[in-house]
Amino acid sequence: MITSLSYAVQTAKTPLAPFSFSRRATGPRDVAIVITYCGVCHSDVHTARGEWQGTKYPCVPGHEIVGTVTEVGSEVSRFKVGDTVGVGCMVDSCQQCASCAEGLEQYCQKGFTGTYNGKTADAPGHTLGGYSNHIVVTEKFVLKVTHPAAQLAAVAPLLCAGITTWSPLKHWKVGPGQKVGIVGIGGLGHMGIKLAHALGARVVAFTTSEGKRKDALDLGADEVVVSKNRDEMKAHTASFDFILNTVAASHNLDAFTTLLKRDGAMCLCGVPEHPHPSPNIGALIFQRRTITGSLIGGIAETQEMLDFCAKHHIVSEIEMIPIQEINEAYDRMVRSDVKYRFVIDMASLRTS
Amino acid sequence: MITSLSYAVQTAKTPLAPFSFSRRATGPRDVAIVITYCGVCHSDVHTARGEWQGTKYPCVPGHEIVGTVTEVGSEVSRFKVGDTVGVGCMVDSCQQCASCAEGLEQYCQKGFTGTYNGKTADAPGHTLGGYSNHIVVTEKFVLKVTHPAAQLAAVAPLLCAGITTWSPLKHWKVGPGQKVGIVGIGGLGHMGIKLAHALGARVVAFTTSEGKRKDALDLGADEVVVSKNRDEMKAHTASFDFILNTVAASHNLDAFTTLLKRDGAMCLCGVPEHPHPSPNIGALIFQRRTITGSLIGGIAETQEMLDFCAKHHIVSEIEMIPIQEINEAYDRMVRSDVKYRFVIDMASLRTS
Numbered sequence: 001m002i003t004s005l006s007y008a009v010q011t012a013k014t015p016l017a018p019f020s021f022s023r024r025a026t027g028p029r030d031v032a033i034v035i036t037y038c039g040v041c042h043s044d045v046h047t048a049r050g051e052w053q054g055t056k057y058p059c060v061p062g063h064e065i066v067g068t069v070t071e072v073g074s075e076v077s078r079f080k081v082g083d084t085v086g087v088g089c090m091v092d093s094c095q096q097c098a099s100c101a102e103g104l105e106q107y108c109q110k111g112f113t114g115t116y117n118g119k120t121a122d123a124p125g126h127t128l129g130g131y132s133n134h135i136v137v138t139e140k141f142v143l144k145v146t147h148p149a150a151q152l153a154a155v156a157p158l159l160c161a162g163i164t165t166w167s168p169l170k171h172w173k174v175g176p177g178q179k180v181g182i183v184g185i186g187g188l189g190h191m192g193i194k195l196a197h198a199l200g201a202r203v204v205a206f207t208t209s210e211g212k213r214k215d216a217l218d219l220g221a222d223e224v225v226v227s228k229n230r231d232e233m234k235a236h237t238a239s240f241d242f243i244l245n246t247v248a249a250s251h252n253l254d255a256f257t258t259l260l261k262r263d264g265a266m267c268l269c270g271v272p273e274h275p276h277p278s279p280n281i282g283a284l285i286f287q288r289r290t291i292t293g294s295l296i297g298g299i300a301e302t303q304e305m306l307d308f309c310a311k312h313h314i315v316s317e318i319e320m321i322p323i324q325e326i327n328e329a330y331d332r333m334v335r336s337d338v339k340y341r342f343v344i345d346m347a348s349l350r351t352s
Numbered sequence: 353m354i355t356s357l358s359y360a361v362q363t364a365k366t367p368l369a370p371f372s373f374s375r376r377a378t379g380p381r382d383v384a385i386v387i388t389y390c391g392v393c394h395s396d397v398h399t400a401r402g403e404w405q406g407t408k409y410p411c412v413p414g415h416e417i418v419g420t421v422t423e424v425g426s427e428v429s430r431f432k433v434g435d436t437v438g439v440g441c442m443v444d445s446c447q448q449c450a451s452c453a454e455g456l457e458q459y460c461q462k463g464f465t466g467t468y469n470g471k472t473a474d475a476p477g478h479t480l481g482g483y484s485n486h487i488v489v490t491e492k493f494v495l496k497v498t499h500p501a502a503q504l505a506a507v508a509p510l511l512c513a514g515i516t517t518w519s520p521l522k523h524w525k526v527g528p529g530q531k532v533g534i535v536g537i538g539g540l541g542h543m544g545i546k547l548a549h550a551l552g553a554r555v556v557a558f559t560t561s562e563g564k565r566k567d568a569l570d571l572g573a574d575e576v577v578v579s580k581n582r583d584e585m586k587a588h589t590a591s592f593d594f595i596l597n598t599v600a601a602s603h604n605l606d607a608f609t610t611l612l613k614r615d616g617a618m619c620l621c622g623v624p625e626h627p628h629p630s631p632n633i634g635a636l637i638f639q640r641r642t643i644t645g646s647l648i649g650g651i652a653e654t655q656e657m658l659d660f661c662a663k664h665h666i667v668s669e670i671e672m673i674p675i676q677e678i679n680e681a682y683d684r685m686v687r688s689d690v691k692y693r694f695v696i697d698m699a700s701l702r703t704s
Binding site: 286 | 630
């Protein structure tokens with residue numbers, strides 16, 4: 001047992017504040033990691049504030065973790081002390097169902113174990129996440145990070161925002177010769193633009209903000225459409241092979257499904273708090289279009305994504321903060337006032 | 353020009369009644385057909401009664417046509433006088449777009465020409481359908497029918513109800529080892545059960561009517577679920593590879609999407625008059641499920657379906673009527689009082 005320092009919320013109504021707890025000792029298959037950076041995801045805010053059902057307190061959020069291996073169990077073969085590693089949204093799964101067998105642990109039929117707020121045998125009965133100075137994770141769920149040291153903070157968001165956009169782009173075979181839309185230019189969307197561009201597709205970014213036009217082009221979009229502009233939208237009717245819709249807020253899906261070609265698919269990666277207006281089924285039927293969804297990504301494809309990003313010099317756009325500023329960062333995220341991901345410099349935790 | 357006898361509606365509020373008009377003379381690429389049977393589709397009712405936008409009057413419905421070739425144009429090579437043929441929902445398309453090039457004329461980018469109510473150079477400027485004693489159709493849109501003569505009436509509904517279910521079953525690769533749901537046991541659904549069964553899938557039929565349980569088993573379903581029974585539904589959670597949903601009436605899609613396995617798809621083939629309740633996006637995201645749609649089918653796949661049905665002795669379940677009973681048949685269809693398709697014996701037209 002090792003004492004971890006962290007920032008935790010004790011109730012849905014209280015801010016994040018310093019909190020100490022014990023991690024399990026490093027077991028034979030475990031990797032112990034000193035956390036150097038942790039990205040800040042919208043899920044952290046929803047969970048900490050109890051906006052989704054079922055938050056267990058105390059809650060230590062954080063599932064975009066980069067760190068250094070400090071200890072490995074006797075059966076660990078893929079990692080050694082000193083390795084730079086990542087941990088994403090999952091720290092375990094049943095490893096027996098069809099989804100786990102296919103490397104799609106995110107669809108584990110028994111439910112994967114989330115990096116925080118997941119059920120575990122460890123005290124206090126639920127997992128505690130990355131806003132802490134160290135973590136112990138079973139080898140299978142630890143990722144190798146090969147980016148240069150100077151980029152490690154900006155690698156952290158790849159572990160959630162990166163894989164959440166990579167997995168659907170790869171599953172629906174986005175590549176050269178295709179026209180791909182990315183809806184929303186936030187934490188997820190900005191990664192979607194970078195990844196779809198690097199995969200060789202023609203990328204059109206959709207935003208409601210005229211002010212994000214230049215940014216989206218800088219991120220790698222070939223074209224930017226302000227979705228409130230009907231004429232701009234109409235010019236793209238029935239022209240997309242694939243649209244990755246990263247906007248969780250309730251919105252009119254038909255505005256985008258009608259931009260798909262025959263047999264095109266729009267993949268949603270956010271669950272709206274209030275339902276979207278009911279989609280027009282005719283827009284699907286008359287061109288055999290598809291609405292689908294995708295959840296984070298499996299461990300094997302997360303490694304594939306990290307390796308791809310290292311090779312293509314891709315990282316997230318980040319704003320680094322000391323952990324003492326996390327509550328303000330939450331408020332700014334809710335206002336979409338971040339380009340595009342906060343990352344906590346975990347060295348700041350030692351100075352609390 | 354040849355005079356055709358038919359039954360037509362002159363306004364949205366008047367019943368079908370005898371009507372004479374002229375068809376174009378048989379051109380070099382045309383096939384002239386004496387119609388022996390014509391199925392009665394729900395689309396006929398909606399169009400005749402002006403329940404969809406844009407009905408042009410006079411309207412002669414009918415797009416499930418079986419007949420005999422009486423004349424062929426000089427350039428026609430695939431048909432000769434005396435051949436038994438079929439005509440479905442389309443009589444023309446642009447023949448130049450990507451969809452037409454792929455044999456998917458139903459998704460023609462310029463819009464296919466419907467067998468009735470479609471735009472045409474022929475008088476009166478819109479196509480007039482199969483509730484008539486003959487029709488002239490360009491060779492490309494004429495299908496070969498090889499079923500035995502005694503089955504021809506029951507072949508007619510294959511031209512719409514058959515292909516509308518065949519096309520998605522084939523597109524989503526339904527076959528042996530798969531568990532497939534068919535929602536709704538009506539004109540479309542009863543064909544869906546027969547075809548999915550013949551394709552080798554395990555077929556589960558969903559109905560709201562306890563009374564249709566035995567019928568669905570007789571049609572080829574391996575199991576029948578009364579969808580109002582929550583426990584029956586729950587037993588099938590996350591177990592289907594594919595669900596073909598033939599119900600156009602507004603209903604709760606989540607009841608069926610949650611029955612899909614990871615990566616499963618539900619295909620809708622009816623546009624609801626009133627929107628379905630907005631589907632639960634979480635049910636898609638958490639198992640990468642898909643909601644999609646499909647429209648009738650292309651000419652090549654219609655021929656494939658007809659040939660498959662002839663080989664497997666598949667026809668529609670029908671109730672034959674003389675054309676003089678068509679208005680009553682419409683009222684009965686609206687009440688779902690037909691097992692499972694009315695087919696007009698066109699010989700009755702001569703006795704009007």
